[in-house]
Amino acid sequence: MSETNEPKNSDALTPSELKLIFDEPKQKVKPPKHFADLDPAGRKELALELGIPAFRANQVATHFFTHHNDDTESWSDIPKDMRALMAEKFTPKLITLVRTIECDGGTTRKDLWRLHDGVLVESVLMRYSDRTTVCISSQAGCGMNCPFCATGQGGLTRNLTAGEITAQVVAAARICDSGALPGGPTRLSNVVFMGMGEPLANYNAVIRTVRNITAPQPDGLGIGARSVTVSTVGLVNGIEKLMQEDIPVTLAVSLHTPDDELRDSLVPINSRWKVKEVLTAADNYAQKTGRRYSIEYALIRDINDQAWRADLLGRLLKNRNAHVNLIPLNPTPGSKWTASRPSDEATFVSTLESYGVPVTVRDTRGREIDGACGQLAAAELIK
Numbered sequence: 001m002s003e004t005n006e007p008k009n010s011d012a013l014t015p016s017e018l019k020l021i022f023d024e025p026k027q028k029v030k031p032p033k034h035f036a037d038l039d040p041a042g043r044k045e046l047a048l049e050l051g052i053p054a055f056r057a058n059q060v061a062t063h064f065f066t067h068h069n070d071d072t073e074s075w076s077d078i079p080k081d082m083r084a085l086m087a088e089k090f091t092p093k094l095i096t097l098v099r100t101i102e103c104d105g106g107t108t109r110k111d112l113w114r115l116h117d118g119v120l121v122e123s124v125l126m127r128y129s130d131r132t133t134v135c136i137s138s139q140a141g142c143g144m145n146c147p148f149c150a151t152g153q154g155g156l157t158r159n160l161t162a163g164e165i166t167a168q169v170v171a172a173a174r175i176c177d178s179g180a181l182p183g184g185p186t187r188l189s190n191v192v193f194m195g196m197g198e199p200l201a202n203y204n205a206v207i208r209t210v211r212n213i214t215a216p217q218p219d220g221l222g223i224g225a226r227s228v229t230v231s232t233v234g235l236v237n238g239i240e241k242l243m244q245e246d247i248p249v250t251l252a253v254s255l256h257t258p259d260d261e262l263r264d265s266l267v268p269i270n271s272r273w274k275v276k277e278v279l280t281a282a283d284n285y286a287q288k289t290g291r292r293y294s295i296e297y298a299l300i301r302d303i304n305d306q307a308w309r310a311d312l313l314g315r316l317l318k319n320r321n322a323h324v325n326l327i328p329l330n331p332t333p334g335s336k337w338t339a340s341r342p343s344d345e346a347t348f349v350s351t352l353e354s355y356g357v358p359v360t361v362r363d364t365r366g367r368e369i370d371g372a373c374g375q376l377a378a379a380e381l382i383k
Ligand code: SAH
Pocket: 144, 148, 149, 150, 193, 194, 195, 196, 197, 198, 199, 231, 232, 233, 252, 253, 254, 296, 297, 298, 327, 328, 329, 330, 331, 332, 372, 373
């Protein structure tokens, strides 16, 4: 990929900013290579390297992406003596279920996964009347350090590989197939990158995963790009790169306040890319893809929920192709912050509406299971 999408008209990143965004602790042992790390051509090359005819790569893809099946022993169209090699080289087990917590009558479930090196990540599966969505993690931990977010408090442990991120989606699709969710078997229809991590700080693995999700079968899961949402703190260089990919995924920007002064502390990367720069990048993304973007806004009592901030946000967004998603703050353990009073939330909504800005309040699915943001992984670590 060319580097022409680096931020324009701005100074180079300082070493500490680079560290914040892109550095990851040295991994002691790299995760096993998985065929979901590769593009379809690379999968065929891998087969040939292993002395396996290239067409077998399509069979693997059909089992994995179409049937959500990584149990090579059950692959009856693959010669028995080839299955062990395939299990090792194509579909090694990358994530192991540690525990599941359910709420909302079982229609919301949070799965905690252990990776090969013992690192923990989580995903949340939510069944609604018209869709089933999985919220996945792109990093173990997060380097963005937003003070209201549980994941942010522990820092970044490491980036996940495309195989590890894709495995969360395939596992969710398998759970949907199995009928384990109330209502019987269903199809996984939506994927949101709103679990642990900053997806655009793990760019290549996230894009490979997006392609695995959106590519037609058998090369991918065949889920439409419009049903995939990438949520970011606002890494402008990442948004600009994403724009060049020609995959019109929905972009969500975690704005949380319209003014730079407060945003510098709520979303510390704001010291690098200011509100206006982030919105301009999102506007360009919307124009290029034809997709409306979302503004994520966690309403925090007496911090960012004042009527004047709603007014400022309304003025900022009134002529933009954006939709505001208000999220009542899910308080993290030990934090003094809490969700807004209902009357302040209602004023916030009506103020935005008075500017004609589309706004919804996100339902608080999964609150009892700390559905938001790394709280299950954190609980497991301190047990
Ligand atoms: N790093 C990405 C995606 C992960 S978080 C991002 O920031 O967009 C997904 C969303 O949950 C973000 O909008 C994030 O700001 C929000 N969030 C984090 N902690 C929260 C909390 N305690 N309560 C409510 N929303 C929270």
